[in-house]
Amino acid sequence: MEKIIYLVWRDAQTDSETFAQRLRGEVANQLLALGACGLQVNVVDRQVEAAAGLRQANSQPLMDGSVALWVDSAIAQFRQPFEAVLASAVARLAGYLVSESVPIRNTRFPAVPGERTHGFAQLALLTRPAGQDPATWLDIWHNQHTQVAIDTQDNFLYVQNLVLRPLNADAPKFDAIVEECFPPAAMTDPQAFFDAVGDEAKFQRNLATMMESCQRFIDFDKIDVLPTSQYLLKAATAS
Template identity: 70%
Template sequence: MEKIIYTLWRNPQDSLESFSQRLRGEVAEQLFTLGARGLQVNLVDADVAPAAGLRQENNRPLPDALLSLWVDSANILFRRPVDEVLVATSSRLAAYLVSESVAIRNTRFPARPGERTYGFSQIAFLSCPPRLTRDAWLDIWRNHHTPVAIDTQDNFLYVQNLVVRALTHGAAPLDAIVEEAFPPAAMTDPMAFFDAPGDEAKFQHNLAAMMESCQRFIDFDKIDVLPTSQYLLKTAAAV
């Protein structure tokens, strides 16, 4: 089974709400008919408006939605009908084949199929800086940064998607797409985000540790960060 992440931009005439409803409704049903083993939609919507201050936009415009699709095969022969469905509902898309690593599984606030997941899901689009080899970048990110991200933040879901390759022409060059879910308070309260509510000393320690770790493998003028609402529509299953 393979995982594909589509970045989607809505048509200008569509509202965010209508775009959201279409992806979670008729589009999802079409993808299930085409054999989707699992499906998740992440949306920029009114529910995450308070998190606007967390948005980082270096490569504009950022997408309005991400669609994660688990399929038997991402080969174009089998993927083409899926691409056609998504092209018909968006103004632009890019698709990436990814290798998924779940560093934190959501057991605190388990997603209910079809319902909005508690809190919000922060998506980060990463590229390997020119100063690092890919192997060195992977080692820092996966083997050294991961425990820091777990220890210093109140994230209850942490998924590291390593981009294997772009599947569509013109897709922005990316090396990873990261998904992290946080409680609602983290949208507006940095101390809640860094797992230190009401504790200034812990907040400063966690913030410093996280920033120091990020600086080792991220160029902050290249990263894009997108707060979203997560909807798990179908849990990935091989059979």
């Protein structure tokens, strides 16, 4: 089984709420009917309007969400039917074959298939700094930064998707796609985001530690960050 993440953009004439409902409704139903082994939609909707201040947009325009598909094979001929369904519903898509690692599984607020996951899900699209070799970059991210992210934030889901290759010729260059879920308060309260509610000293320590770690392996001139609502439509299982 392989995991594909499609970044998706809506047409300017389609409002965000209509787009979100279409992705998690008719589009999701079609993808499941085609035999997707797993399906998750992350999309900007009214539930995450309060988190707009967390957006970072180096890609123009910023994507409107993502669709994660688990399939038996990502080979072109086998993924094409899924891609055709998505292409018919979005203005633009960019697919990536990824290797998924889950340092924090969501056991605090388990996702219920078909329902919105508690809080919000932050997508971060990462690019390796120029001049840093892939092995060094991966070692810093996985073996050094992972525990920092766990220790300094109130994230209850943490998924690291290493991009193995883009699946579309015009897909933007990204090396990783990170998914993290946070409680609702973290949309607007930095102390809640950094697991330091009511403790300014702890907040400043956690913020500084996190930023120092991120600067070692993230090109901040290219990062995109998008707060979304997460909808798990089908937990990944082998067909």
